[in-house]
Amino acid sequence: xxxxxxxxxxxxxxxxxxxxxxxxxxxxxxxxxxxxxxxxxxxxxxxxxxxxxxxxxxxxxxxxxxxxxxxxxxxxxxxxxxxxxxxxxxxxxxxxxxxxxxxxxxxxxxxxxxxxxxxxxxxxxxxxxxxxxxxxxxxxxxxxxxxxxxxxxxxxxxxxxxxxxxxxxxxxxxxxxxxxxxxxxxxxxxxxxxxxxxxxxxxxxxxxxxxxxxxx
Amino acid sequence: xxxxxxxxxxxxxxxxxxxxxxxxxxxxxxxxxxxxxxxxxxxxxxxxxxxxxxxxxxxxxxxxxxxxxxxxxxxxxxxxxxxxxxxxxxxxxxxxxxxxxxxxxxxxxxxxxxxxxxxxxxxxxxxxxxxxxxxxxxxxxxxxxxxxxxxxxxxxxxxxxxxxxxxxxxxxxxxxxxxxxxxxxxxxxxxxxxxxxxxxxxxxxxxxxxxxxxxxxxxxxxxxxxxxxxxxxxxxxxxxxxxxxxxxxxxxxxxxxxxxxxxxxxxxxxxxxxxxxxxxxxxxxxxxxxxxxxxxxxxxxxxxxxxxxxxxxxxxxxxxxxxxxxxxxxxx
Numbered sequence: 001x002x003x004x005x006x007x008x009x010x011x012x013x014x015x016x017x018x019x020x021x022x023x024x025x026x027x028x029x030x031x032x033x034x035x036x037x038x039x040x041x042x043x044x045x046x047x048x049x050x051x052x053x054x055x056x057x058x059x060x061x062x063x064x065x066x067x068x069x070x071x072x073x074x075x076x077x078x079x080x081x082x083x084x085x086x087x088x089x090x091x092x093x094x095x096x097x098x099x100x101x102x103x104x105x106x107x108x109x110x111x112x113x114x115x116x117x118x119x120x121x122x123x124x125x126x127x128x129x130x131x132x133x134x135x136x137x138x139x140x141x142x143x144x145x146x147x148x149x150x151x152x153x154x155x156x157x158x159x160x161x162x163x164x165x166x167x168x169x170x171x172x173x174x175x176x177x178x179x180x181x182x183x184x185x186x187x188x189x190x191x192x193x194x195x196x197x198x199x200x201x202x203x204x205x206x207x208x209x210x211x212x213x214x215x216x
Numbered sequence: 217x218x219x220x221x222x223x224x225x226x227x228x229x230x231x232x233x234x235x236x237x238x239x240x241x242x243x244x245x246x247x248x249x250x251x252x253x254x255x256x257x258x259x260x261x262x263x264x265x266x267x268x269x270x271x272x273x274x275x276x277x278x279x280x281x282x283x284x285x286x287x288x289x290x291x292x293x294x295x296x297x298x299x300x301x302x303x304x305x306x307x308x309x310x311x312x313x314x315x316x317x318x319x320x321x322x323x324x325x326x327x328x329x330x331x332x333x334x335x336x337x338x339x340x341x342x343x344x345x346x347x348x349x350x351x352x353x354x355x356x357x358x359x360x361x362x363x364x365x366x367x368x369x370x371x372x373x374x375x376x377x378x379x380x381x382x383x384x385x386x387x388x389x390x391x392x393x394x395x396x397x398x399x400x401x402x403x404x405x406x407x408x409x410x411x412x413x414x415x416x417x418x419x420x421x422x423x424x425x426x427x428x429x430x431x432x433x434x435x436x437x438x439x440x441x442x443x444x445x446x447x448x449x450x451x452x453x454x455x456x457x458x459x460x461x462x463x464x465x466x467x468x469x470x471x472x473x474x475x476x477x478x479x480x481x482x483x484x485x486x487x488x489x490x491x492x493x494x495x496x497x498x499x500x501x502x503x504x505x506x507x508x509x510x511x512x513x514x515x516x517x518x519x520x521x522x523x524x525x526x527x528x529x530x531x532x533x534x535x536x537x538x539x540x541x542x543x544x545x546x547x548x
Contacts, residue, residue, distance in 0.1 A: 046419040048377060136358065137378060144378075146358045147365075158357050 011201040011212050013107070013190040021065055022191055028058040029172065032126075036165055052137065055130045062123060077107050080117070083209070084110040106209030115175070122167045129161035223258075224267040232276040234435065238403035241431050244270045250433060251275075252295055252334035255326055260339070265348040280333070280435050283307065289441040294333025294434045298387070299324070301332055311439055313448035313467050317390035320452045323459040333434045336388045336398075336414070337426055340381035340489070341461050342371065352379045352422045362525060369527040370463060373519070373535070374488040379418040380525060381489060383425055386452055388415065388491045389467040389483040394443050399436040400428055408438075415490035425489060443469045443481070447546040451538055462486045464534050468542035470506070477501050477510075482542055484518070484535055494518050494539065501543060508544055515540030 014022070031054040035047035069075050087103035088110040108116070135148050146154065179188045186200040201207070226249075231237040241248050249268035251257040252275065260266035274280060280295040283304050290306055301307055301318040308315045321327055321335060339345075340353060342361055350356030361368040362380045371380040392411040400407050409427060416427050428434060447470040454460035463486055470480040480501060482494045497514045504510045515536040522532050 044416070044420045046377075048419065144359075144362060146363060151358075154357060 009198050010195040011198055012195045012214055013212075014194050016194060017068075019191055019194055021061055021068075024061055025058060025065075028054045028061070029168065032058065033165075033169060033172070037169075048137065052130075052134060052139070055127070055134075058123070059127045059131065062127065074107075077210075078113055078116050080110055080113045084113060104204065104206040104209075106206055111178075115171070119168070119171050119175075122164050122171060125160060125164040126168065129157045129164065132157050133161065221262050222264075223261040224264055226261075226268055227270045228273060229270060230273045230276050232278070234277055234279060234401065234433070235403075237272055237274060237277065237433060238401075238431070240270065240272050241433070242403050244268075244272075246430050248272055248430070252337070253297070253326075253330040254334075255322070255330050256334060256338040259346075263346070263348060265346075265354075274433065280433075286438075289439045289444065292332055292437045292439070294436055295331045296333075298327035298330050298332060298335060301387075302327065310441075310444035311390075311394055311448075313393055313450045313469060314387065314390040314439070316448070316450040317386045317452075317465075317467060320450070320465075321386045326459070332387055332437065336385050336391065336437075337428065337434060338384060340379075340425060341384045342379075342381035343367070345381060352418070353381060355423060364526070366525070367527065368525040369530070370461070370486070371525055371528055372488050373522040373524055373528065373531055374492055375417050375419070376489065376523070377417065377419040377422070379422050379489070381418075382486050383415060383488070383490055384461045385485060385491070386462060386465055389465055389485045390450060391437060391439070392483040392491045392493055393448075393467040393469045393481045394439045395481060397438040397440070398434055399438060400432045401435045402429065402431040402433070404431070407432075411437075412491070412493060417489040443471075445548065446471050447548045449542040449546040451541060453534060453538065464531055464538055466535075466538040466542045468546050470543065470546045472506055472546075472548075475505050477504055477506050477543075480543075482514075482518075482539060484539065487522075487531060487535055496520070497539060506543065506546075511540045511544035514543050 031050055035051040035054070039045070039047050069078070083103070084105065087105065090103055132149065134142075136144055136146050138144050149157070178184050179191075186196055186204065190196050196204075201212075229237075229240050231240065237250075241250070247269035249257060249266065249271045251271055251273050254273075254275075257266075257271070261271075274295060277295065279293070281293040283290060283292050283296055283300065283306060285306050290311065292301065292307075298318040298321050302315050304315065318327065318332070318335075321330065342351075342353070344360040344366075345351050345353045348354070349360055350358075351361075352359055359379050360366055361371050362376070362378075368380060370382065372382050388411070394411075396411040397408050398411060398414045400409065414426055414428075416424060421427075447468075449468045449470075450466070452462045452465040454462050465485050466483070468480060468482045471478045480498050482497055483491050484494065485491045494514075497518050500517055501510055501514050515538075518539040519532045519536050522535075524532060
């Protein structure tokens with residue numbers, strides 16, 4: 001069997017560094033969720049240190065990701081544009097009446113773009129509120145001082161952090177659901193091996209809207 | 217404005233059988249409050265900071281009272297009063313450190329009604345928490361004691377995590393030193409936990425000082441005979457000599473043979489949220505002669521890792537001196 005990379009059958013989608021980013025982020029988010037919610041369900045353990053360290057790890061890689069996306073990657077590839085909206089509308093209408101095939105997306109479909117936008121908002125909210133909460137605990141680097149904010153401001157921060165935490169649980173459930181759906185496996189696989197087959201590329205994507213880096 | 221000193225209404229139950237108490241706990245769940253002697257409970261009720269729907273007064277359950285010698289040591293019912301422990305010939309003869317600790321609790325009147333189960337299970341005495349402020353221990357999201365302006369001379373030196381309250385119990389240190397086992401029972405069964413594991417710190421559970429589950433009752437405390445007749449020491453230092461909680465207290469149980477420390481357990485309270493067993497100190501002194509030098513070394517080692525707050529730095533030399541004395545002055 002020929003090597004898909006050398007035979008041109010492999011279409012690169014996620015670089016190794018992006019896949020590492022995804023999986024480190026996933027690990028951090030799962031640790032954050034476990035350390036946040038398991039004690040609420042009565043499973044008692046020393047959760048705080050793991051929670052804030054995971055939060056800092058998540059914060060650092062998110063900042064690196066933002067820099068990488070702005071400077072080295074095609075930032076607009078993840079931003080919903082007019083074609084996405086039109087395509088989404090056609091898909092929606094087509095589900096009820098239209099028999100025409102829905103428009104193919106570029107590298108990311110409209111659902112992925114909106115999902116990314118949503119989880120970016122949720123994670124940045126968690127980072128902001130969680131970062132403020134670090135003033136409430138002693139770490140090897142600083143002493144706690146809860147008086148940096150008023151009681152009302154702290155109340156708002158805790159409320160927003162709590163809602164955002166519930167939000168991320170819902171979003172992770174949605175993410176895993178779609179990742180496990182058989183019709184999405186070609187995308188899930190790319191987050192492990194980094195590439196999809198040319199057949200998958202041509203059948204699921206608009207080759208004019210997404211030209212792989214190796215073919216530019 | 218909160219009206220204090222007038223308790224909120226609750227249903228009072230006074231079962232005389234454990235099974236009836238378990239049934240009430242199962243019925244009311246987290247709305248139930250278990251009461252022994254009542255000294256911790258009534259202050260909470262009068263301040264109206266705790267307003268349970270049902271109070272289960274365990275005082276009428278005979279099987280939770282009394283001290284009896286067994287083949288393995290001694291069993292103390294959780295409702296045994298501190299005065300009974302203080303005066304019991306078995307405890308005084310074989311486990312003197314516990315009798316001495318019980319004798320130092322509060323005042324004679326309180327010891328006459330206060331129970332050993334209540335003494336080890338009592339809640340933290342942090343003044344901010346007791347005042348009803350919404351701190352971490354009360355389910356809030358801050359600690360008022362560990363702040364730049366917080367009054368914290370009675371608070372923790374070790375193992376604090378957001379909350380800096382300490383375990384206030386005098387008998388707890390003696391029971392950890394004696395390697396006691398706590399018998400916790402519910403309608404679902406029984407579990408026995410060591411005295412050390414009975415207490416939990418804020419890292420694990422910031423709202424409770426013990427691992428007792430809502431549906432469980434501490435029914436008895438078993439003391440193994442391993443430490444019977446050892447050399448013991450107990451000392452409590454408080455702002456006044458009676459009716460006060462310890463700033464720091466210490467208990468030790470030491471087996472000495474031919475002037476050499478063969479085995480020991482040394483425990484301090486008032487310095488962390490759980491009675492602090494000084495295992496590093498124990499390792500230092502085991503196998504060494506029971507001397508002034510070793511006792512001093514032990515005292516100095518005991519405070520390693522302490523992180524004083526703004527106003528409790530005095531506890532460091534206090535703890536070091538108490539540990540020194542707990543080794544040097546331990547007597548059979």
